[in-house]
Amino acid sequence: MAGIPTYRWRFAPDGLATRRQLRALGLRPGGQDVAAQVERPRRRRDPLVAYLYRIEQAKPVRPMTPAKWAALVKANAARRMCPQCHADAGYVIPVSLGMCAPCAYPADEQRAA
Ligand SMILES: [Zn+2]
Structure with missing residues (x-):
């Protein structure tokens, strides 16, 4: 994705997380734009980059009813x-x-x- 910062894997700044990392925290991106991307270690079938989202803008996975x-x-x-x-x-x-x-x-x- 163009126009967003790209970091090397494990060198992304604090406060950003991949969708999978957010999920581990019980969070989801919640409609926010991708904040940055990290280059993933090369592995077959994995996409080359993972998108990062701001943790502070993330929302709980399931809204409380x-x-x-x-x-x-x-x-x-x-x-x-x-x-x-x-x-x-x-x-x-x-x-x-x-x-x-x-x-x-x-x-x-x-x-x-
Ligand atoms: Zn008692």
């Missing part, structure tokens, strides 16, 4: 519920504890009371 937000809220609520006392701990139950702090450390709670 209201249904997805609701599912996320529900999942987070489930993660906040203590399996021991079934109360909403107000924070995500640490996996290491597996229960809310008062349940995990009842002695501490009594001392504090």
Whole structure:
């Protein structure tokens, strides 16, 4: 592609990523123009250059829909519920504890009371 900077493979500046690298970050170019291109190491069947996109202009792979937000809220609520006392701990139950702090450390709670 003419008119855009070309970098050697692995010498592209920070803040730019190929489509595949964006994908690994859960991002997509999101309609932005190609910012630059890198020459790829020569390999059969691969295109000779890869296009680079600005990470800051990239968008999440899947836009969140209201249904997805609701599912996320529900999942987070489930993660906040203590399996021991079934109360909403107000924070995500640490996996290491597996229960809310008062349940995990009842002695501490009594001392504090
Ligand atoms: Zn609890």
